[in-house]
Amino acid sequence: MRIELVKRKEHSQLMAMLSPLIAVALTALAAGIIFSISGHNPLVALYKFFIEPLTQQWSFEATIDKATPLILIACGLSVCYLSNNWNIGAEGQFVIGALFGSILPVLFPSFENAATLPLMLIFGAIGGALWALVPALLKTRFNTNEILTSLMLVYVASLILDYLVRGPWRDPDGYNFPESRIFSDAATLPEVFGGAMSLSAPITVLIAIILAIVLAKTLKGFEIRVMGESPRAGGFAGFSAKGLTLFSFALAGGLAGLAGTMEVSGALNQLLPSISPGYGFTAIIVAFLGRLNPIGIIIAGFVLALSYIGGEGVQSAMGVTNEIASVIQGLLLFFVLACDTLILYRIRFVSRHGSQGEASHV
Amino acid sequence: MFEAVLLTVITAATPLLIAALGELVVERSGVLNLGVEGMMIMGAVVGFAVANQTGSGFLGVIAAVAAGMAMSALFGFLVLVLVTNQVATGLALTILGIGFSGMIGEAFIGVPGLKIPELYIPILSEIPFFGPVFFQQDSIVYISFVLVAAVAYFLFRTRLGLVLRAVGDNHGSAHALGYSVIRIRFSAVLFGGACAGLAGAYMSLAYTPQWVENMTAGRGWIALALVVFSSWLPLRVVVGAYLFGAVSVLNLHAQAVELDIPSQLLSSLPYLATILVLVLISANRRLTLVNTPACLGKPFVPDR
Numbered sequence: 001m002r003i004e005l006v007k008r009k010e011h012s013q014l015m016a017m018l019s020p021l022i023a024v025a026l027t028a029l030a031a032g033i034i035f036s037i038s039g040h041n042p043l044v045a046l047y048k049f050f051i052e053p054l055t056q057q058w059s060f061e062a063t064i065d066k067a068t069p070l071i072l073i074a075c076g077l078s079v080c081y082l083s084n085n086w087n088i089g090a091e092g093q094f095v096i097g098a099l100f101g102s103i104l105p106v107l108f109p110s111f112e113n114a115a116t117l118p119l120m121l122i123f124g125a126i127g128g129a130l131w132a133l134v135p136a137l138l139k140t141r142f143n144t145n146e147i148l149t150s151l152m153l154v155y156v157a158s159l160i161l162d163y164l165v166r167g168p169w170r171d172p173d174g175y176n177f178p179e180s181r182i183f184s185d186a187a188t189l190p191e192v193f194g195g196a197m198s199l200s201a202p203i204t205v206l207i208a209i210i211l212a213i214v215l216a217k218t219l220k221g222f223e224i225r226v227m228g229e230s231p232r233a234g235g236f237a238g239f240s241a242k243g244l245t246l247f248s249f250a251l252a253g254g255l256a257g258l259a260g261t262m263e264v265s266g267a268l269n270q271l272l273p274s275i276s277p278g279y280g281f282t283a284i285i286v287a288f289l290g291r292l293n294p295i296g297i298i299i300a301g302f303v304l305a306l307s308y309i310g311g312e313g314v315q316s317a318m319g320v321t322n323e324i325a326s327v328i329q330g331l332l333l334f335f336v337l338a339c340d341t342l343i344l345y346r347i348r349f350v351s352r353h354g355s356q357g358e359a360s361h362v
Numbered sequence: 363m364f365e366a367v368l369l370t371v372i373t374a375a376t377p378l379l380i381a382a383l384g385e386l387v388v389e390r391s392g393v394l395n396l397g398v399e400g401m402m403i404m405g406a407v408v409g410f411a412v413a414n415q416t417g418s419g420f421l422g423v424i425a426a427v428a429a430g431m432a433m434s435a436l437f438g439f440l441v442l443v444l445v446t447n448q449v450a451t452g453l454a455l456t457i458l459g460i461g462f463s464g465m466i467g468e469a470f471i472g473v474p475g476l477k478i479p480e481l482y483i484p485i486l487s488e489i490p491f492f493g494p495v496f497f498q499q500d501s502i503v504y505i506s507f508v509l510v511a512a513v514a515y516f517l518f519r520t521r522l523g524l525v526l527r528a529v530g531d532n533h534g535s536a537h538a539l540g541y542s543v544i545r546i547r548f549s550a551v552l553f554g555g556a557c558a559g560l561a562g563a564y565m566s567l568a569y570t571p572q573w574v575e576n577m578t579a580g581r582g583w584i585a586l587a588l589v590v591f592s593s594w595l596p597l598r599v600v601v602g603a604y605l606f607g608a609v610s611v612l613n614l615h616a617q618a619v620e621l622d623i624p625s626q627l628l629s630s631l632p633y634l635a636t637i638l639v640l641v642l643i644s645a646n647r648r649l650t651l652v653n654t655p656a657c658l659g660k661p662f663v664p665d666r
Contacts, residue, residue, distance in 0.1 A: 003443055005663055086449050138637070142645040147396065147449065148587045149640060152633040155580055163626040284453060323464035330458025334436070337446040337454060345445070345663075 005345040012343050019339035020289055020296070024303060026339075027332040034327065040318050048317055049310035049328075059309055064197045065267060066308045069094070069259040069276075071301035072204045073283035075211050076252030078292040082215075083228045085248045089135065089150030090256040091280025092157035093128040097257020098264045099161060100127025102180065102271050105187035106169050112186035120187060121261055128257015129250040131157065136249035140242040146249075154280070165271050180271035189266035200262035205298065207255065212294040224248070256280060277308065278326070285333045288340075304329065367615060368495050372503060373569055375607025377402070377561040377578075379506050381585035382592070382599045383513050384557020389589055390517060391550035392530035392657035393441065396452025398558050399582025400459025401433040405562025407463040410470055410573045419478035423502070423563045430559020431552050433459060438551040442544045445661045460576065467573045475571030478502065502564045509557070514596040526550060530655035533662045543662055558582065580633065587636045591643055594653040602639075609635045 028050065032042035053059040073090045080087040101124030104111055135149040164180075171181040189199050215221035227234040227244050235241070259279070264271055286304050290297030311325025341347070381398055388395050408429035413422025437455050440446045478500050487497035517523040526546055529536045533543045565581070566573055584606060592598035613628040644650055 005445060007663070088453060138641055142641045143647065143650075144637075144640045144644045145587075145590060148583060148590070149637050151583050152580075152587075152636050155633045156630045159626040159630045163624050167624065281457060284450075285457070288450060321465055321468050323461055323468060326457065326461030327465055328461075330454055330461050333450070333454035333457060334440065337451050338440055338444050341444040341446060 002350045004348045004350055005341070006348055007345055015342040016291065019342055020291060020300070020336060023289070023332060023335035023339045026335045027328060030331050031324075031328050034324065035320070038320065040320060045314050045318060045320065048313045050306055052313055053306055053309040059313070061196055063302065063305045063309050064201055067301040067305035068198070068200045068204045069263055069279045070283050070286045070304055071208060071298055072259040073256045073280060074286035074290060074297045074301060075208050075294050076255035077283055077287040078290070078294065078297060079211070079224055080248045080252045081287060082292050083224045083244050083248050084231070085136070085245050086147045087132065087135070087150050087249055087252050088147055088284060089132070089154050089280070090252060090283055091276060091278065092150070092154035093132045093253040093256035094260040094263075094276055094280050095157040095161050096131040096260070097124040097128030097253075098260030098271065098275055099164065100124050100257065101261025102264055105183040106180045106271065109181060109184060112184050116186040117189065117265070120265060121258060124261025125254040125258045128260060129254035132249040132253020132256070133246065136246050140245050158274070161271070161275065162273050165273050169271060178273050182270045183265060187265060188269060189262055198262070198266035200266050203262070208294040208298050215294065282329055285329055285336070288333060288336050365491060365495060367611070370611045370614065371604060371607040372495070372499065374610045375603045376503050376506050377564045377569065377581055378585050378588060378606055379600060379603035380502075380509060380564065381558045381561035381582060382588040382603060383509050383596060384554040385585055386589050386592065386594060386596060386599060387513060387517070387526070388550050388554035389658055390530045390594060390655055391526050391547045392533055392655050392660065393547050393551055394448045394452065394659040395434065395437055395455070395551060395554055396449060396586065397433065397437050397455025397459065398554075398585050399578060399580065400456035401430045401555050401558035402562040402565070402582040403463040403576070403578045404433050404459045405430045405559030406566040406577055407467040407470070407573060409563035410475060410566040411466060413476045413567055414470060414473060417476070419476050419567055422476070422567055423478065423560065426563030427556045427559040430555040430557070430562065432555070434551045434555020434558070438548045442547055442551070445663055448659050456582070464575050467575060470573040471575070473573065475573070476567060477571040478567050500568050502560065502568060505560070510596055510600055517596065527655070530657055533657045533660070537664055543664065561585070584632060584636055587640055591639050593643065593649050594655065606632060606635065
């Protein structure tokens with residue numbers, strides 16, 4: 001049997017809706033197989049992984065906490081990927097954003113007033129954007145591959161964080177632990193809706209909605225999509241590829257930096273040698289699962305956040321290693337990419353002896 | 363002293379060299395596989411696990427090569443048969459590899475490892491200086507030397523190598539001439555996977571004979587950068603790999619002479635050097651454009 005692809009005359013709208021769902025279903029199936037190979041009841045494990053976190057209040061709130069940075073970072077990345085700019089260094093932009101955002105509470109702890117928090121968030125966004133502009137400038141100026149440079153800067157960023165919390169930014173009263181001082185109340189992101197979530201969640205949803213409108217309804221959104229699909233056509237329309245590279249990297253870095261600042265200010269309350277369980281990389285999966293659409297990304301962010309909480313759940317309840325979470329994340333991205341083929345192509349299974357007439361269509 | 367430093371450089375350079383050579387062949391066929399890191403880490407963990415269970419380093423290396431090839435087959439199926447986006451699929455391979463390796467490796471954390479034995483080449487190993495440096499190594503180092511010559515010969519002196527480069531430069535014409543673009547690319551991808559798996563085995567069975575989570579620490583990505591650095595020429599990969607080997611052992615030797623530099627700065631040198639080298643190479647358009655495979659990363663769907 002051979003697999004042939006037949007190009008569709010136009011994108012399949014039905015498949016565009018269905019493909020993420022098929023991908024999630026296939027991932028659940030694959031995860032079930034992995035669970036049973038490692039000697040666990042797959043149905044129980046899948047329930048604990050994907051459903052149980054949504055049934056209890058604390059785990060639902062924890063899921064929102066994890067989904068927030070994923071959604072915010074993925075929104076920025078979607079603009080990069082739509083315009084064919086391969087920023088895979090959001091993890092580093094998140095970290096540097098968190099460092100910039102922590103300048104006030106760590107170095108000027110006595111600066112406590114109503115302006116502290118807004119300034120921190122602005123600093124964080126600026127820090128992330130500056131870090132992201134490095135690969136963007138190298139690409140526009142020297143034609144350097146942005147995939148490799150943006151990734152290399154992730155390693156550099158985490159080493160800078162490590163250096164600061166073990167050296168100059170270490171808490172003077174912290175018994176030599178590699179941690180910064182605890183942020184004051186003025187530098188802590190407040191909780192909203194009766195303590196159900198940090199303020200970061202509504203901010204993130206607001207940004208996602210604004211971005212969705214910008215992408216769908218404005219000239220800038222049109223420019224991003226045209227430059228992604230046909231840079232030549234975009235050039236005739238007067239759009240600048242270099243300008244858009246700088247714009248999309250700065251936006252993605254800014255949002256990742258904002259997410260980083262909100263994470264240290266809201267969830268951690270101080271800087272630690274490691275401040276992210278790989279949000280910047282998981283957000284890449286969120287962006288693709290959400291079909292590079294901010295509204296889709298909100299839903300996809302929840303699905304991936306479940307994998308963090310569910311991973312902890314199956315670990316404590318069934319003794320499955322929580323590495324299973326990153327395996328499931330990787331599988332999910334594979335299935336998402338494979339299913340996206342269905343949008344552009346019909347898949348035809350041709351048996352070796354069969355003539356054209358016997359071919360079955362999917 | 364110089365001899366000892368050179369020995370550490372060779373051990374640091376070998377995994378980079380092997381992985382980069384594999385990726386060079388893949389990219390020459392027109393496919394960009396960003397999953398080197400994922401295939402390498404899988405090679406490292408599978409190699410360690412099998413060597414640990416069977417007590418045989420040789421079986422460990424074979425298993426690591428097989429693991430790298432299995433990962434690359436997954437990539438090849440998606441990218442070549444289902445025509446998925448190569449950048450995103452390569453990333454997925456890396457994410458999956460890191461996850462799977464953590465899962466398999468959990469049982470082996472802190473378990474003492476097995477080092478593949480050194481193999482002294484008779485007579486040659488007794489030459490002063492050159493002997494100990496080049497001919498008292500483990501077998502994978504020799505394989506890396508052979509691999510350089512073999513890849514260079516294959517690509518530029520054999521008919522099949524010419525076909526492979528043709529597929530990478532113009533898949534449409536190669537297809538029209540009757541060559542099976544997908545089959546040739548798939549073979550190249552499998553070769554890249556085997557090399558990455560071998561490079562991973564070198565990490566966990568020779569470089570540091572133990573399993574540590576994420577132990578490849580970006581070497582797969584540096585190997586990708588080396589391919590660009592080499593402007594797709596095998597002999598230049600050797601230069602690049604040894605240069606990077608030297609940069610990455612700087613940390614070790616700086617600690618010995620007690621320089622007052624933060625260790626984090628030294629640890630970040632290989633990554634900063636990668637960026638610098640990429641900038642220098644890609645700023646030179648003449649150098650890059652001549653050898654870049656013209657169809658690199660472009661999807662191919664045969665029209666029938």
